[in-house]
Amino acid sequence: MREIVEISIDDVKPDRDEVLRMQGISPGTPPSRGVEKLLREALESFAESSNPIAIISEISIPEFEVVYRGEGLNEESTPLEAIFRRADVLALFALTVGSDVSRRIDELFKSNEFASGSMLDSVASDGTERAADLLQRHFFNVLVTRGETDSSTAIMRYSPGYCGWHMSGQKRLFESLRPEEIGIELLDSFLMKPLKSISGVMVAGEKRIHDFRDSYPFCAQCRTHSCRDRIRRLYQAEDALI
Amino acid sequence: MAILREISEFIQQGDYVKVSVLTEKALEYRISPKEILDKALIAGMDVIGEKYRNHEIFLPDVLLAAKAMYAGMDVLKPLFLREEIPLAGKAVIGSVLGDLHDIGKNLVGIMLRGAGIEVIDLGTNVPPEKFVGTAEKENANVIGMSALLTTTMPVMRKVVELLKERRLSGRVKTVIGGAPVSEQFALEIGADAYGYDSSAGVEQVKRLIKGDEGRNERK
Numbered sequence: 001m002r003e004i005v006e007i008s009i010d011d012v013k014p015d016r017d018e019v020l021r022m023q024g025i026s027p028g029t030p031p032s033r034g035v036e037k038l039l040r041e042a043l044e045s046f047a048e049s050s051n052p053i054a055i056i057s058e059i060s061i062p063e064f065e066v067v068y069r070g071e072g073l074n075e076e077s078t079p080l081e082a083i084f085r086r087a088d089v090l091a092l093f094a095l096t097v098g099s100d101v102s103r104r105i106d107e108l109f110k111s112n113e114f115a116s117g118s119m120l121d122s123v124a125s126d127g128t129e130r131a132a133d134l135l136q137r138h139f140f141n142v143l144v145t146r147g148e149t150d151s152s153t154a155i156m157r158y159s160p161g162y163c164g165w166h167m168s169g170q171k172r173l174f175e176s177l178r179p180e181e182i183g184i185e186l187l188d189s190f191l192m193k194p195l196k197s198i199s200g201v202m203v204a205g206e207k208r209i210h211d212f213r214d215s216y217p218f219c220a221q222c223r224t225h226s227c228r229d230r231i232r233r234l235y236q237a238e239d240a241l242i
Numbered sequence: 243m244a245i246l247r248e249i250s251e252f253i254q255q256g257d258y259v260k261v262s263v264l265t266e267k268a269l270e271y272r273i274s275p276k277e278i279l280d281k282a283l284i285a286g287m288d289v290i291g292e293k294y295r296n297h298e299i300f301l302p303d304v305l306l307a308a309k310a311m312y313a314g315m316d317v318l319k320p321l322f323l324r325e326e327i328p329l330a331g332k333a334v335i336g337s338v339l340g341d342l343h344d345i346g347k348n349l350v351g352i353m354l355r356g357a358g359i360e361v362i363d364l365g366t367n368v369p370p371e372k373f374v375g376t377a378e379k380e381n382a383n384v385i386g387m388s389a390l391l392t393t394t395m396p397v398m399r400k401v402v403e404l405l406k407e408r409r410l411s412g413r414v415k416t417v418i419g420g421a422p423v424s425e426q427f428a429l430e431i432g433a434d435a436y437g438y439d440s441s442a443g444v445e446q447v448k449r450l451i452k453g454d455e456g457r458n459e460r461k
Contacts, residue, residue: 024301034256035302105345112312114352115256115305121345167393189340189393223421 001091004182005138007052007131012097014043014126022122042119046097049104050124052131053182054095056139056202064090064201067176070160070169078164079212079227080201087205088153089143094179095135096197097128128196132157139202154207154234159200160190163227164218173199207234245271246282249314253286256306258313265317275321279358283314284330287356294441301349308352315355329360331451334377335386336364338397343390346420349440350386350447357448370400377405377414383451386443389420398423399431406432415450419443 017027019039025031031039059067064084068074074081084090101124108117136155143149160169170190174180177199185193192199203210211234214225245268252260261283268278290307293299322329333354337347344366351361362380364372377385385405389395398418405411418428419437428436434450437443 029300031300032303034306035300038302109348112309114308114348115302118305118345118349119302161391167391187340187342189391191340191342191391193342195342221422221424 001142002057003055005054005056005135007054007095007134009047009050009052011134012050012052012127012131014046014123014130018126018129019119019122022125023119038115038119039123041116042123045104045116045120046101046123046127049100050097050127050196051100052095052097052128052134054093054131054135055177055179055182056091056093056135057177058089058091059176059201061085061087061090063176064092067092067172067201068165068169070166070172073166073168075164075166075216075218077216079216080158080163080165080203082212083156083158083205083209084201084203086209087203089148089204091139091202091204092173092177092200093132093135093139093157093202094173094177094182094184094192094197094199095128095132096182096184096192096194097124097131098183098196099194102195124196128198132198136202139204143204149204152206152208153204154210155202155204156210156230156234157200157202159198164216170199173201210234243273243281246273246278246285249278249282250286250289253283253307253310253314254289256303256310258310261310262313262317265314269317269321275318275325276327278314279318279322283311283318284356284358287311287353291353291356291441291444305349305352308356311356330358331384331447332360332362332380332382333384333386333447333451334362334364334373334380334382335388336368336373337366337388337390338394338401339367339369340394340397341389341391342366343388343420346390346440347386347388350388350419350437350443353440353444354386354447357444359447359451370397370404373401374404374408374410374414378408378410382414384415384417384447386417386419386437386447389418389423392422395420395422395427398427398433402432417443417446417450 105117105121140155161167167190174186184197211231249264290304294304335351337344351363354361373385387398402416415434417435418433425436435446437446
């Protein structure tokens with residue numbers, strides 16, 4: 001399966017709490033009226049200027065082994081290398097919300113509308129993640145249609161640059177997936193252009209294969225430990241989509 | 243002076259229209275541009291910075307205040323240029339070669355200007371030569387570098403080495419920041435300071451401009 005998926009912006013709902021968290025406002029703290037207005041305007045602007053599109057392509061475990069090894073710069077031991085070998089199905093993916101939203105953020109900063117620019121940046125970052133959630137749901141539905149899921153099946157996604165998978169893994173990922181077809185370009189620094197893009201691998205398999213402890217040496221450098229929330233949600237989620 | 247206090251308060255409220263009008267008025271009262279800058283604009287931003295560090299206000303509030311501060315600066319800037327009044331210092335900032343992320347770097351730039359420091363923003367994807375060449379040409383006090391990728395962090399080391407090669411290390415200080423960057427990495431490459439976040443980065447630049455050589459570690 002190799003498929004280009006167009007995602008309706010109407011279905012992409014940036015998470016209000018997560019956007020406010022990116023703005024330094026912790027959950028439970030009521031934002032001021034001014035902040036509420038900025039958030040409302042940023043959500044409108046994101047909806048007007050984003051065109052989410054994705055590409056997803058299944059890959060076998062041996063093929064992914066090559067992609068994962070990349071340029072040989074991964075950490076010695078990573079959660080993903082234990083997880084992907086126990087997967088039922090793997091799929092490479094890349095997704096972007098386009099370059100218009102980044103252009104709008106630049107324009108806001110250039111016209112001294114810093115608060116609006118910063119809020120739109122946070123909305124666009126979270127919006128890109130939420131669009132990837134929808135792509136993940138799409139992949140799950142494909143597997144359901146093919147009868148390849150059961151009650152213990154869960155999907156999680158992993159990206160180069162996180163959890164010990166070196167950023168340079170992008171090179172092999174791009175060679176295999178070819179997301180240039182949907183307008184995503186890989187720069188020499190392994191950064192994607194448009195900036196608001198995500199790439200990685202979706203791993204479908206039993207829930208328990210995704211469970212790992214954040215005790216790898218590189219976990220000490222991690223500022224978020226967001227894996228904890230993702231794994232916790234894995235056991236709470238009804239639809240097994242994280 | 244009451245008008246300077248008023249300007250400071252309107253900065254804190256993010257009311258850029260009132261800040262602009264009152265700054266004009268303060269000049270009509272023959273208050274010097276430098277006094278308006280120090281006692282109204284920077285004073286207002288200092289209160290904002292303090293509240294932000296104490297978690298009493300959040301990033302959007304800081305940025306709304308910064309916009310108001312800029313409105314005041316727009317009125318004063320032509321006078322500063324004409325009368326050649328020096329600012330508190332000069333910083334060259336940018337995201338290093340290969341890195342196109344600029345939000346963190348932009349926030350640092352906004353807050354540095356709010357502290358009365360002249361900022362030369364080189365943008366993103368900045369090669370070492372450009373950082374060092376600009377700092378030398380502009381006689382800057384500090385180079386501030388941002389990286390959001392582990393793959394671009396080594397560029398920071400090249401900038402520090404290039405400053406050494408050109409015998410500028412003592413004169414031009416370096417501050418680094420960005421998600422994958424750490425105090426440990428700053429020590430390893432010989433950078434003068436590390437800013438955990440935009441607010442800490444600004445404090446480090448202010449400290450280095452003042453000539454405080456002691457390392458002020460944060461996390």
